[in-house]
Each structure stands twice: as C-alpha cells, then as structure tokens.
Amino acid sequence: MSIIEKIDSPDDVKRLPVSQLRELAADLRQIIIQTCAANGGHLAPSLGVVELTIALHRVFTTPADKIVWDVGHQAYAHKLLTGRRDNFGTLRTLGGISGFPKRHESPHDAFDVGHASTSVSAATGFAVARDLDGRKSKVLAVIGDGSITGGIAYEAINHAGELNKDLIVILNDNEMSIAENVGALSTFLSRTSSSEFLHRFKKNTELFLKRTDMGGHVLHLAKKIEESFKGLLTPGMLFEAFGFEYIGPIDGHDLPMLIATLEKVKKFDNSVLIHVLTKKGKGYKPAEDNPSLFHGVGPFNIETGKVRKGKGGAASYTAVFGAALCKLAAEDDRIVAITAAMPDGTGLSGFSKEFPERFYDVGIAEQHGAAFAAGLAAGGYRPVFAVYSSFLQRAYDQVCHDVCLQNLPVTFAIDRCGVVGSDGPTHHGAFDLSYLRHLPNLTLMAPKDENELQHMLATAVNLGTPVAVRYPRGNGYGVALDQVLETLPVGRAEVLREGGSAAVLALGTMVHPALEAAAGLDTEGIRLTVVNSRFVKPLDEALIMQLAEKCGVLITIEENALQGGFGSAILELFEQCGLKGVRVLRLGYPDAYIPQGDQRELRAMLGLDSAGITASIRTFLTR
Numbered sequence: 001m002s003i004i005e006k007i008d009s010p011d012d013v014k015r016l017p018v019s020q021l022r023e024l025a026a027d028l029r030q031i032i033i034q035t036c037a038a039n040g041g042h043l044a045p046s047l048g049v050v051e052l053t054i055a056l057h058r059v060f061t062t063p064a065d066k067i068v069w070d071v072g073h074q075a076y077a078h079k080l081l082t083g084r085r086d087n088f089g090t091l092r093t094l095g096g097i098s099g100f101p102k103r104h105e106s107p108h109d110a111f112d113v114g115h116a117s118t119s120v121s122a123a124t125g126f127a128v129a130r131d132l133d134g135r136k137s138k139v140l141a142v143i144g145d146g147s148i149t150g151g152i153a154y155e156a157i158n159h160a161g162e163l164n165k166d167l168i169v170i171l172n173d174n175e176m177s178i179a180e181n182v183g184a185l186s187t188f189l190s191r192t193s194s195s196e197f198l199h200r201f202k203k204n205t206e207l208f209l210k211r212t213d214m215g216g217h218v219l220h221l222a223k224k225i226e227e228s229f230k231g232l233l234t235p236g237m238l239f240e241a242f243g244f245e246y247i248g249p250i251d252g253h254d255l256p257m258l259i260a261t262l263e264k265v266k267k268f269d270n271s272v273l274i275h276v277l278t279k280k281g282k283g284y285k286p287a288e289d290n291p292s293l294f295h296g297v298g299p300f301n302i303e304t305g306k307v308r309k310g311k312g313g314a315a316s317y318t319a320v321f322g323a324a325l326c327k328l329a330a331e332d333d334r335i336v337a338i339t340a341a342m343p344d345g346t347g348l349s350g351f352s353k354e355f356p357e358r359f360y361d362v363g364i365a366e367q368h369g370a371a372f373a374a375g376l377a378a379g380g381y382r383p384v385f386a387v388y389s390s391f392l393q394r395a396y397d398q399v400c401h402d403v404c405l406q407n408l409p410v411t412f413a414i415d416r417c418g419v420v421g422s423d424g425p426t427h428h429g430a431f432d433l434s435y436l437r438h439l440p441n442l443t444l445m446a447p448k449d450e451n452e453l454q455h456m457l458a459t460a461v462n463l464g465t466p467v468a469v470r471y472p473r474g475n476g477y478g479v480a481l482d483q484v485l486e487t488l489p490v491g492r493a494e495v496l497r498e499g500g501s502a503a504v505l506a507l508g509t510m511v512h513p514a515l516e517a518a519a520g521l522d523t524e525g526i527r528l529t530v531v532n533s534r535f536v537k538p539l540d541e542a543l544i545m546q547l548a549e550k551c552g553v554l555i556t557i558e559e560n561a562l563q564g565g566f567g568s569a570i571l572e573l574f575e576q577c578g579l580k581g582v583r584v585l586r587l588g589y590p591d592a593y594i595p596q597g598d599q600r601e602l603r604a605m606l607g608l609d610s611a612g613i614t615a616s617i618r619t620f621l622t623r
Helices: 010-015 018-039 043-048 050-059 076-081 119-133 151-161 185-195 196-211 215-232 237-239 256-266 283-291 317-331 349-354 364-376 389-404 433-438 452-462 508-522 541-551 566-577 601-603 610-621
Strands: 066-069 139-144 167-171 247-253 271-277 335-340 359-361 382-388 410-415 441-444 466-469 494-497 503-505 527-530 536-537 553-561 583-589
Touching: 010 050, 010 076, 018 043, 018 050, 018 256, 043 050, 043 283, 043 527, 050 256, 050 410, 066 119, 066 256, 119 139, 119 151, 119 167, 139 283, 151 247, 151 271, 167 256, 237 494, 247 389, 256 271, 317 349, 317 382, 317 410, 317 452, 335 364, 349 359, 364 382, 364 389, 382 389, 382 452, 389 433, 410 452, 433 466, 433 553, 441 452, 452 536, 494 508, 503 508, 503 541, 503 610, 508 527, 508 553, 508 610, 536 566, 541 553, 541 566, 553 566, 553 610, 566 583, 583 610, 601 610
Parallel strands: 066 139, 139 167, 167 271, 247 271, 335 359, 335 382, 382 410, 410 466, 441 466, 503 527, 503 553, 553 583
Antiparallel strands: 441 536, 494 527
C-alpha cells in the first residue's frame, strides 16, 4: 500500500513518521500529474506547494484552524489530504470536484476562491470573527508572488498589520532570483527570526524600553539597525513597515525546516508573514522547464510533456483578436495594448513582441489597468484593454467613473464571455452584458464569428468613445478572414434569414445555433427570421420594432444572465415605445451560478445549443 492510500484526513498526516513524509510528497505529485494529464488543470502551481501543504496539515488542525488559499489553483495537494482522494479523478469535470477550494465540498475548504489576491482579506475577516467569538484557533493565508501584485492584497496587508491580530500570511514565492543565491544566510535568518525565544525577548524588551526615559530613543535605534540589516538582505523591511513580523526566506521544499518554522510561529500571537521559496512545477521536469505552459494546461502526455492537440480547425477568437490588433496598430500608432497578467491568455504575446513600446502588462491589477487606459486615452491614445469577462468585474468602478463618465476612447476587448469550461463559476463570463449595458456612453457589441470580431475591433478603436467587444473562449467557425478591416455602422443589426412565424434576435455565439435551429424548424413548417443582433447598446431599434409589429413573436438568445441582459434590453425598448401584445421568449442563463464542465456539455444543459433552442422555440410557438 502506498503512503497516500493511508491518508483519509489531515489527522493521518500528523500520525505519519517524519521519515515517510517525502514519500507522501512523491505520491501526491504522481496523482496530481496523472489527473491533470487526463483532465487538464493547474499543474505547476500545485506541484510547487506539495511540501508546504504537507507541513501545513502536519502542524495545524483544519477545519478548526483556517487555511485560505489565494486563487486556489495550488490547492490540489490540499484536496488530496482532506478526504477527496477517491474522487480526485473527477477534478474539473461536470459534477466532479472543483479545481478550486469550495466550502460545499469540504469543511477543510475555508473559503471559496478562484480570483486572485483575496486571501489576506478573507483571512483577516476570519481572525476578527475568531477574536469576537473568543475562540482559540489559527488563521493562515497562502498567497503567491503573482497574487500579491493585486491592489486588494496590499489593502488587506495594510489593515491586517494595523489590527495586528493572530494571523499568519505565507508568501509562496516561486519566481524571485533570491531562491538561487540566498543559501546559508537564508537558513541563518530564518532560524534566527523564527526563534520563539527571540520573538518573546523582542516583545518583552520593547515593553521594558517603552517604560524608561531613554527607552524610546534606544528602541528607535535598535529598530533602525534591524531594519537596515533586513532591508539589505531580504524583503522583510516592506512587510514590517505594514506591521507584520517577517520570517524568511526559507526553502519551501525542505519539509523539516517548514515544519519547524510553522511549529514556532504557531505559538506567536501577532501578524506574521513567512516568505517561502518554491519551484513552480517541482517534481515534473516539463513543468519545471516551462511553468507558464503548465500553469493551467490541457490534457497532456506524461512521458513527453506534450499537450494533446484538440480537434484543430479554425483559429481561436483570442488568436484572431491578437492578429487583428497587430494589423490595426501597424496603421495607427495611437493604439496601445494592456493586459492584467494575461499576455498569452488574451492573445497579446505577438503584440508585445511587435510593439514592445506600446504594450503594458499591469499585473493582477484590473482596476489599475482600466484607470491606466483612461489616462492613456485622455492623453490622446487609443488603448485596448484585453481582459477576461469575469476579471473585468473587478474594475467596474473604473469602467464607470474613469472611462465612461469622461467618455474616453478606451476599448475593452472582453475575452472568455459565456461559459468557459472546467474552471467553473468563478471564470464563466455570465454577467458582462448586465454590468456594462447600463453605463452611459458605452457601445457594447458581440460578433457572430471570428471575421466579424476583426471588424468590430476596427470599429471600436476608431469610434472615439468607450467600447466593449465581447467574444467567447475557443475556436471560431473557420470562416474566411477579410484582409481589409472596415468599420461597422453603429447600432445596426444584420438579417440573415427571413420568415413570418417569429423573429429570432440572436447575439454573438448564439447566432449560428439559432440558424441551425431555424433550418430544422423549417422542415416542420415553422419559418423564422434570424437576426445577427451585433449591438446590445445601442440596439437597432427600428429593425426590432419592425419585426415585432410584423411577427408579433420575438425570441432573444444570449450567453449571459437573463437578468439585465440583451433580452431585458428588448423588453425595456417595448416599454419605452408603448408596444403591447408582442409575445417574447428570452433564452439565456438562469438566475444561478453555472457549474464547471465542458463548454458543449454546459450549453446543452442550459438549452443553448441548437437542439435546446429548437425545443424551446417549438414549445413556445405551439403552446
């Protein structure tokens, strides 16, 4: 029996002899690699924290103690150690366990996550709640060096440092060069600064000096000397300025050191930050050599490390966007591209190489990205902020007050709209139409295919006002790509098929399924007009009213929440115009968070594939 087969809960980790912990780490890595090879997933981040995860569960006792994982894509080992080993093969599949911590899955998952930089905020909340209840337990936040670039992380660190609660923040650092050259000095600093005796001695000395006449001056001098020494050799000065006691850096793969450090810090009662150095992808050479590829990877061959190819075919919307933006930027030196730590995911890697002086990666800082774009636009440029739909939610205030209020020519290229797949509800782009449609001055559109995306992008950067273009994850339809990009007439829809039974107003990804449904229903004597709506704001009011009066029956189809979405805009138009007697069917997402699963599975489940649309329209018209 392997070691991992003996682990059904964190209590089993505590009972293992120390000599078997390395074998446990190897078993965890093997299962994580095998599962990600089959299902895809966040492989490199989870491989990098295997020893840290073992140490955490060896020293602390969840769920009484709370461990908040930032983003959560590094929590696979945590899931395996907390009773989900037998179900781990269902990772990221429809009905399976999530790729992120979920409270409904296990009491050991303290907090639902999926977006970056929130762990310290949530952990501070847990710490305050614990103290208000008079309980004795430990609260930890595990945050990566990428997540800590987010502004909310520093807001939380600032607040937590001021409160100085019993809180442990673990900074998982897998990129800084200090990992290679700190050596024995790192070990010395770690042992010294984590010493329980030194910790108690420092606190008692401070209390004593504060009571003496000269104590304040002596204490100030002592702190200056300590800060100068640490500031030269470690990042500790930054975190101690926020009010945290800094420990580290320490080797994140040295289990005895990790366990010893955590055991000592467990006895502290103030805010502490432990700086842990890890190697992303540790234990699987392809992931160590290319951690970016294996950060979030599709199914792959374990022996070769090669990602298994999909069905091929058409270019992705993301790739078409990136190529079109390069083409436009070559003709217009006002165009600047912005990403929030996602140059590959948003298709801007090519732009960054071709126009490095006009490319900016702002880190995990969507708020700053949007306000930065507003400043560029006010300075005479035409910034394009490429961002995932669910991540743009974080910058709502800046879109509203910094961009739209000033009517600045910023283009939001919103990728991953609609269902995105196995990352689940934190990543589905289910709400962007609803949270953007009501903003004054904003033009909002969605292409029916990848070629139309090119023309919408050209329209956006030339419009001179705020624009959002939303498009899905995945491949296009393989349509021919025009070489000359043209601007579209704003607020004009496109009639693709005519019929008298009803009018179907489809948006973006729903246009092609609507055409397929119409072709099928045509054999049943149901003749449908199908419209590529293109614009959610402004609507093609004249066409919509004409079709409403002609057919008396309208069906709207969108990949967005029905609340406040495209269909709602049509109903609002009818109310404004005083139009009555028109039957309307709205198809879209229900008032619920959509689970993880393959895009096709989810669209079928939601009735938004051609079969589901056909059934809904047939039922509605024959009711």
